[in-house]
Amino acid sequence: MLFALVLADPLFTTCSTTEYGNYDLKSPFGKNVKIVLETLPSITSSTGYNSTAIGEFPDKVTGKALCRGDVTSSACQTCLRDASQKLLKDCESKEAIIWYERCQIHYSFQNIISLDVYAGKYPDMESHNKSVSDPVHFYDNVRFLMDNLSNEAALNRSKLMFETGEIKFSRNETIYGHVQCTRDIREDECQKCLSSALIDLKGCCSSKQGGIIVSRNCNVRFELYKYYNTSSHLITFPTPKGRSNWKMVAIIVFIPTMVLTIVIGSSIFCLRRKRRRQRDMERSHLTLLKESASPIGFTTTEEGQLVSSEDLPFMDLNTIRAATDNFSDPNKLGQGGFGTVYKGMLTNVKEIAVKRLSIKSWQGLEEFKNEFMLIEKLQHRNLVRLLGCGMEGEEKLLIYEFMPNKSLDIFIFDAERRAQLDWETCYNIIGGIARGLLYLHEDSRLRIIHRDLKPSNVLLDHEMVAKISDFGMARIFSENQNKANTRRVVGTFGYMAPEYAMEGIFSVKSDVFSFGVILLEIISGKRSSGFYLTEHGQTLLAYAWRLWIEGKAMEFVDPLLVERSPAEGILRCMHIGLLCVQKDPADRPTMSFVDLALASDPIALPQPQQPAFSLVKIVPADKSSSTDRSVNQMTVSSFLPR
Numbered sequence: 053m054l055f056a057l058v059l060a061d062p063l064f065t066t067c068s069t070t071e072y073g074n075y076d077l078k079s080p081f082g083k084n085v086k087i088v089l090e091t092l093p094s095i096t097s098s099t100g101y102n103s104t105a106i107g108e109f110p111d112k113v114t115g116k117a118l119c120r121g122d123v124t125s126s127a128c129q130t131c132l133r134d135a136s137q138k139l140l141k142d143c144e145s146k147e148a149i150i151w152y153e154r155c156q157i158h159y160s161f162q163n164i165i166s167l168d169v170y171a172g173k174y175p176d177m178e179s180h181n182k183s184v185s186d187p188v189h190f191y192d193n194v195r196f197l198m199d200n201l202s203n204e205a206a207l208n209r210s211k212l213m214f215e216t217g218e219i220k221f222s223r224n225e226t227i228y229g230h231v232q233c234t235r236d237i238r239e240d241e242c243q244k245c246l247s248s249a250l251i252d253l254k255g256c257c258s259s260k261q262g263g264i265i266v267s268r269n270c271n272v273r274f275e276l277y278k279y280y281n282t283s284s285h286l287i288t289f290p291t292p293k294g295r296s297n298w299k300m301v302a303i304i305v306f307i308p309t310m311v312l313t314i315v316i317g318s319s320i321f322c323l324r325r326k327r328r329r330q331r332d333m334e335r336s337h338l339t340l341l342k343e344s345a346s347p348i349g350f351t352t353t354e355e356g357q358l359v360s361s362e363d364l365p366f367m368d369l370n371t372i373r374a375a376t377d378n379f380s381d382p383n384k385l386g387q388g389g390f391g392t393v394y395k396g397m398l399t400n401v402k403e404i405a406v407k408r409l410s411i412k413s414w415q416g417l418e419e420f421k422n423e424f425m426l427i428e429k430l431q432h433r434n435l436v437r438l439l440g441c442g443m444e445g446e447e448k449l450l451i452y453e454f455m456p457n458k459s460l461d462i463f464i465f466d467a468e469r470r471a472q473l474d475w476e477t478c479y480n481i482i483g484g485i486a487r488g489l490l491y492l493h494e495d496s497r498l499r500i501i502h503r504d505l506k507p508s509n510v511l512l513d514h515e516m517v518a519k520i521s522d523f524g525m526a527r528i529f530s531e532n533q534n535k536a537n538t539r540r541v542v543g544t545f546g547y548m549a550p551e552y553a554m555e556g557i558f559s560v561k562s563d564v565f566s567f568g569v570i571l572l573e574i575i576s577g578k579r580s581s582g583f584y585l586t587e588h589g590q591t592l593l594a595y596a597w598r599l600w601i602e603g604k605a606m607e608f609v610d611p612l613l614v615e616r617s618p619a620e621g622i623l624r625c626m627h628i629g630l631l632c633v634q635k636d637p638a639d640r641p642t643m644s645f646v647d648l649a650l651a652s653d654p655i656a657l658p659q660p661q662q663p664a665f666s667l668v669k670i671v672p673a674d675k676s677s678s679t680d681r682s683v684n685q686m687t688v689s690s691f692l693p694r
Contacts, residue, residue, distance in 0.1 A: 062135065063151045063175035064266055067143035074144045080111040081146065081161070088115035088159050089136035097129035100212065101235045103165050115159035118234050120271075121214030122282035123154045131155035151175065151266040153279075158268060168241045171495040172252040172267045180262045187259035193221050194229070194258075194274050198250055200287050201231045202272075206243035213242055216280050219287045229274035237269050245270035252497045255429055265497075367451060369444040372396065376406055385458065386508075395454065403454035404439060408447070423450050423523050430496055434488030436511055436521040452521070456514050460570075461507035465579050470610070475617030477516055478574050482625060483650050484518030485510055489567060490643040492520075493560045501527050501558055505566035506547045507573065527558070546581030551637060561637035567646070568632025572596050575626055577610035593633050593663040600630060600660070624653070630660035 075082045084107040096102040096117040103116035117135075119128035131154045139148055139157065149158040151173070158164060184190045197219040205215040213233040221227050231249075233242035249265040249272045257263025257274075264273040273279075375396030376383050385393045391409040398404060407423075424441050431437070442449035460481065463469045485505075492500040502509075502520065509522040549565035551557045569580050572592060580592040599608045606614060609622055628649055634640050639661055641649070649655045 062138060063153060063177070063264070064173045065138075065143070065148070065150045066173070067139075067145045067148045075146055077140075077144070080107065081113065082144075084111055084113040085159060086140060088113045089140055089157065091115075092117040092157060093129045093132035093136060096132055097125045100128060100214075103236060105163075105165075110161075113159055113161065114164050115157065116165060116234060116236065117155065117157045118232070119155045120153070120230070120280070121212060121232055122216065122230075122280040124281075128155060132157060149268060151271075156266065156271075164268070166236045168237060168244075168269070169495075170245050170248045170267055170269070172249050172265045172497050174252065174256045174497060175264055175266060177262070177264065180257060180260050180264070182261045183259050184261055190221060190227075191254065191258040193219050193227055194263075195250065195254070197227060197229050197287055198231060198246075198253070198272060198274065201229060202243065202246040202250065205231045205233060206239050206246060209239070216282055217287050218278070225276055226278075227274055227276060228278045228280070229272070230280055231270070231272045233270040234268075242270060246272060251429075255497065367440045367442045367449075369442055369447055369449070371398075372406055372442050372449055372451070375404060379406075379408060396451075403456075405452045405454045407450040407452065409449070429498065430492070430500075432488060432491045432496075433517065434484045434519055435491065436519040453513075455511035455519065457512035457516060459508045460510040460512060460518065460574075463512070464507055464573055464577060470577055471612060473612075475613055475622065478613070479621065479625070479650075481510070481512070481516065481518045482571055482574060483647070485520065485567060485570065486643055486647045486650055488518070488520040489563055490647050492526075493563070493643050498528050499560075501560060502563050502566075503527060503552075503558060504544055504547075505563055505570065506544050507570055510570070544581075546579070549637070550635060559637060560642065561640045564632050564640045564643060564646070565637075567643070568629045568640075569593070571625060571629035571632065572608075575610065575613070575622060575629065576608055577612070591663075593630075596626065596630060597660075597662055600626070624657070625650070627657050627660065630663075631657065633663050634661045635663060636661070 075085065077083075077086065087106050088104055091104055091106075092102065092115055095104065096119060100119045100121060100123075101117070103114070105112060105114040107113055117132050119131065123131070131152050135150045135152055135155055135157045139150055139159070143150075147160040147162065150156060197217055201215045201217050204217075205211055205213050208215075213235055214230070215232075216228070216230040218226050218228045231246050233245060237245070245267065249267060249270055252265045253263050253272055253274075256265070262273075262275040265271065373379070375398050376394040379392075379394055383394045383396065385395050385405060387393075391407055394406045394408065396404045396406050424438070436455070437453045438450065439453060440451040442451070457463075463473055489502070489505070492502060500523075502523065503525040504522060505520070509520065511519045511521050513519060547566040547569050549558070549562040552562045552565075569592075573580055576592065576596070578592055596605075596608050599605050605623055605626055606619060608626065613622060628641075628646060631639075631641050632646070649657060
């Protein structure tokens with residue numbers, strides 16, 4: 053008898069086809085993957101959660117499975133069996149995770165049991181495309197419901213880290229929700245995971261009729277229909293006093309406002325006609341703000357004034373002026389392509405850094421939009437933290453945590469400061485940059501390409517922890533998007549990948565190239581953009597490659613590092629750097645492989661191929677130590693052949 057096995061479509065699948073490597077199903081590792089995936093459905097169905105591990109290093113495979121807390125044993129086993137077969141059929145990576153509505157399975161070559169790592173994903177479900185009419189009040193109810201469920205699931209072990217509930221939103225509408233954690237993590241880790249998931253839920257779905265966030269260790273979901281098969285307790289939302297009169301208040305406020313708007317609109321009509329040409333050339337910063345408000349949870353008044361939120365406080369201009377001594381020159385920390393950065397001191401004795409965007413720069417508006425859309429949603433130890441923003445008139449201000457050690461370029465290229473860098477500090481900085489990029493490329497809810505990674509955009513805190521900054525040129529990729537093309541090349545000479553500089557094609561591998569350049573600069577103490585005309589008549593990358601193949605790699609290393617550092621560790625980093633700057637983007641490693649290679653010596657590294665060329669800016673030797681500047685469009689270049 054012939055029959056077809058039709059598997060249900062998963063919500064989301066992460067199949068890490070990276071330099072972790074794919075496996076052969078007939079290999080010892082592949083056989084262990086098959087055993088784990090075939091075992092998990094049967095050992096999980098009765099309890100709803102289980103984990104297992106098979107084999108010994110390097111062929112050891114760890115796996116864990118979770119069923120939604122309301123499903124029956126038979127439905128759990130069926131869902132997990134479908135998930136296992138889907139992974140065996142479609143994914144040959146050494147690590148993968150698949151989510152269905154009722155279950156999820158995760159296997160890896162690493163030990164994933166009790167691993168406290170959050171990387172939320174937002175499955176695009178058709179039912180979540182409809183918006184609600186009163187998003188602010190609606191999401192207040194959603195958040196109240198989900199917060200209550202999170203506390204109950206995380207702190208009440210008898211609930212098995214699963215809870216459902218419902219809350220009445222209107223006479224005809226009820227919001228249903230559930231939260232769940234895998235049972236291998238602690239209560240506090242569950243609560244932290246759910247808290248992160250709810251932040252992502254607000255970012256994706258605060259105005260939608262439903263939403264779901266899935267991750268390795270926890271999941272959250274809400275709908276306007278009952279999607280689970282268990283009874284749930286009703287939660288009552290506290291009604292603010294006077295809410296029953298909201299319609300009358302709205303009428304009283306609305307009618308005079310409309311009359312006033314018509315009068316004012318008529319008065320300024322002629323003036324606007326005169327300024328039409330200018331208006332066509334310059335987009336309003338107010339329009340830009342409103343376009344960007346929804347994705348990040350910003351709220352604006354009808355007049356376009358920013359409303360402060362818990363996620364991103366809004367600071368008024370007078371407070372920022374006082375903190376920076378009215379943007380005085382002594383407080384100036386640096387000058388960028390689209391604005392100036394100042395040091396400030398708030399009244400609570402907290403030091404801040406204030407980026408003041410260029411007042412009449414469209415690029416400045418674009419950067420402002422990117423910065424507050426992206427950084428406000430990104431939280432990682434190796435990314436600079438955005439504390440707030442300010443917008444008043446033509447002033448556009450971003451407030452960051454203050455970095456007392458300023459930026460990495462100051463330490464690499466300044467003779468006195470460089471002497472303070474021992475190899476341990478350099479190695480930690482390299483690892484920090486790698487982990488920050490890995491988060492942007494693979495572990496954050498958004499897949500982000502930085503596009504302007506360079507030493508001056510790597511800030512150092514008081515413990516010399518590296519933090520990637522300046523997301524004004526960054527771009528968001530969809531989950532399945534591998535590359536994009538642009539007509540306007542932005543970035544910095546010396547750090548642009550060749551495919552980006554020549555054809556405008558950028559991807560995660562463009563950032564990998566920039567990372568490789570920075571790594572080689574840290575090791576050599578030399579600036580890539582000013583190296584060509586100084587000592588050797590070739591680029592820094594070509595010089596590193598020539599010494600590598602001639603067996604003279606230690607000649608490339610800064611003598612200060614050679615005197616007090618292990619040669620093996622430095623050469624391994626140089627090897628990784630050369631892999632990152634190869635001509636073909638496909639030959640460059642991903643940041644997940646780089647992070648693993650930096651942390652684990654046994655990982656074998658492939659031999660690097662010769663860099664094709666490097667895009668350099670031709671500068672006089674006596675100016676080679678000047679600060680790199682981002683460019684809006686590439687103009688002066690020299691392309692050096694192989």
